[in-house]
Amino acid sequence: MTAPLHDASAETAPVDPALTGAGDDAKSIEGRSLGRIAWNRLKRDKVALTGGVVVLLLILVAVCAPYIVDLLGHPPDQHHEDAIDPLFQTPKGSLGGLSSEHLLGVEPGNGRDIFSRIVYGARVSLLVGFLSAVVAVVVGTVLGALAGYFGGWLDACISRVMDMLLAFPQLLFIISLISVVPNEMFGLTGTGVRLTVMILVIGFFGWPYIGRIVRGQTLSLREREYVEAARSLGAGRRYILFKELLPNLIAPITVYTTLMIPTNILTEAALSFLGVGVKPPTASWGQMLSQAVRYYETDPMFMVVPGVAIFITVLAFNLFGDGVRDALDPKGSR
Secondary structure, eight states: OOOOSSOHHHHHSOOOHHHHTHHHHHHHTOOOOHHHHHHHHHHHOHHHHHHHHHHHHHHHHHHTHHHHHHHHSOOTTOOOGGGBOTTTOSBSSSTTTOOSSSTTOBOTTTOOBHHHHHHHHHHHHHHHHHHHHHHHHHHHHHHHHHHHHHOHHHHHHHHHHHHHHHHSOHHHHHHHHHHHSOSEETTEETHHHHHHHHHHHHHHHHHHHHHHHHHHHHHHHTTSHHHHHHHHTTOOHHHIIIIIIHHHHHHHHHHHHHHHHHHHHHHHHHHHHTTOSSOTTSOOHHHHHHHHGGGTTTOTHHHHHHHHHHHHHHHHHHHHHHHHHHHTOTTSOO
8 A cells, every 4th residue: 555645634633824824914904994094194194183183172171161261261251441551441451451360362452361252252253163064964955965876857946046046145145044033933032043044054064065075976986887786686766865875975975074064163153253243242263253343453462362263273273174084085095
């Protein structure tokens, strides 16, 4: 009898991964989800991360405004006549009355603490910016997806409405509308009414922008193989819309939302600057800029502080939005 050509025990014996390096190869080719890939890209973008940290700090400041003011400032509507020069009605001291008691100085004429009003003004700006973006995203996503998926007369009607709204003078319409709204509406009064109207109108005029993006993406996605496969297996329109198309629209919607919020903040500041935003004495950055116009020669700090607050907020959102866009770009480097 001749000896076997192969040892059976050698074929079935386990091989130590450490000797072959298979373990290292397995780790190097470990699969990553799209979310993990996007997060790894975002982590490498230090500028975008800085913008994101600033955004989180602004949100924290807005949420904790009462506690921050109690700790570091004064009530936002409290007057401090002792800090105002009675002859020129300007803050005593240099740089608009900066001191350990008033961290950013006081307002000319009445002596209200600027730090407290900046902190409370962040609540108004972020509230309008975020909620109006939510309104625009919800309406734009629904109508854009319906127009792109169904096409035909529905697509034509929605597209013509988009074109009409994009050509409409948004700012002038908001000014005229807020000027005639009653002081009581929706169970709200005064500033609450104006905030609600601003959120709804800014969101209503903002949805065509994201609606066009969603419509274009839907037109492209509805012809993909996985949609055709789902349709051939008997999937209904609702299933295809919510299970196949909408999950693939999250990336462009997220990117455009982060870039829409700073635009809404600027719109709110412009309305408050023109006197049709929140009503005094509610603190608003745009309203503070409007009041500072009268004192820019004698007290320039009163104009610089809210201007810098608006600039930092908008810049942080834009930097973070650009980083999110690059991170979610499927053509970017991995």
